[in-house]
Amino acid sequence: MSRFYAELSLRDQVALVTGASGGIGEAIAWRLAEAGCKLILVARRQEKLDALREDIQKTFSQVVVHTVALDVQDSSALDRLQAELPAELQAVDILVNNAGLALGTFPVQDNDLADVQTMISTNCAAVVHLTKLFSKGMIDRNRGHIVNLSSVAAHTHYGGGSIYCATKAFLDAFTTAARHDLVATDVRVTAISPGAVKTDFSNVRFKGDSQKADAVYQGMTPLLAADVADNVLYALTRPAHVQIAEIITYATAQSGAQNIARKQ
Template identity: 40%
Template sequence: MKTALITGATSGIGKATAELLANQGYRIIVCGRRKDVLEQVKKELSKLTETFSLNFDVRNLAEVENAISSLPENWKNIDVLINNAGNAHGLEPLSEGKTDDWDAMIDGNVKGLLYVSKMIIPGMKERKSGHIVNISSVAARQTYANGVVYCASKRAVDVISEGMRLELTEFGIKVTNIQPGAVETDFSKIRFKGDEERAKTVYAGYEPLKAEDIADAIAYCVNAPSHVTISDLTIYPSAQSEPRTIHRKV
């Protein structure tokens, strides 16, 4: 039975992926910052498969190192790492942006991914097997005004994924970079500081992707035959033609 470690597993894409892989027979390590929610997710998943939880913030290197190092011996061999934790904060031009927002995005989307990966990769290299899935965004493909730092952080994920592939393929480790378009999760609510009405406008007038759609794509990639690597996968809702353009009915 393979073991998958998923960051940002308490909601959205991370939780949907944990549920799907659990149903497919994976053992699951769910990771998240909100301890109460994390334990509830663990309880739900435990009805489907063996489940372990790690409570840490990917932005904090010491927490990452302590949490992953604390895994019991029978949970240390990670077959699949899904770097899903990330965030967007604010939608202002650079001249009006808040540096705390910039730090949160760069620390979570870039440095957090690196911190977790650095802890898991040595074991995969030693075993000469593994699969790393990084969740980027279509924002990496086309920068948009008022989202410069977020776009930059996701472009970094693309570059890191490419670099991982160059460094790890010889060790039998697959690397997949997934770029979702508009997905209806808590993403926009977080970006707009809890303003639910403003967040709803992001998904108005068309059918956005669901977290389960991205989970399906992740499962397809990690379950591909051993000789197949899905290196990059871009997923749009049918109403979205490119990162900045969504065709709405109203």
């Protein structure tokens, strides 16, 4: 905390994070716990969520951690989500739409349509659904913050990434339009757009082919999940009159989505 600038306290705010069981989502959960938020952690893997909840509460014993195992592609489960939350957690102050993925690097003529649907459902439709659900309460209370985890791929498009890039371009447009829709309220909307981050992202993209996944980061020092979580906390903790529209972050050896200086 700086004595020259008053950051916004997040203590006792209710924060919902999707894709929270690993990677960037897990790193965000830890930073929000440290800030004193009440946490709702959403992911598909209950065992991972249980382990994370236990670890967080060992470190921050006073922090409330509620876990929800669901797939954000399941629209009926999303419809039930808010009503099934404990009463003290139903008024969500911070929504972090973090769940997202890339599948494959096919050229347009070879796109796998099942993978296309998974990416659109997860990266686009789920964000729209969750924002609709929780923005209404934010508007009624005239406070809140929606953070969407985007990518530099929203701005720099590349061959072999037609669907992933398109989903992130969608997210960029949706985030901007949401900010326009909410401009007369005190609800803030932010996009976080990192470059190369070393998580399970590439392993998922290449469907477990670790050799291809490792090659993405070969010869360079990538961003870490903690770096992206720090971007999120920066945006959330600006004073209420400050709205961070977007943070674009590259690794130092990176100047674009695929512009990377690699050491031999």
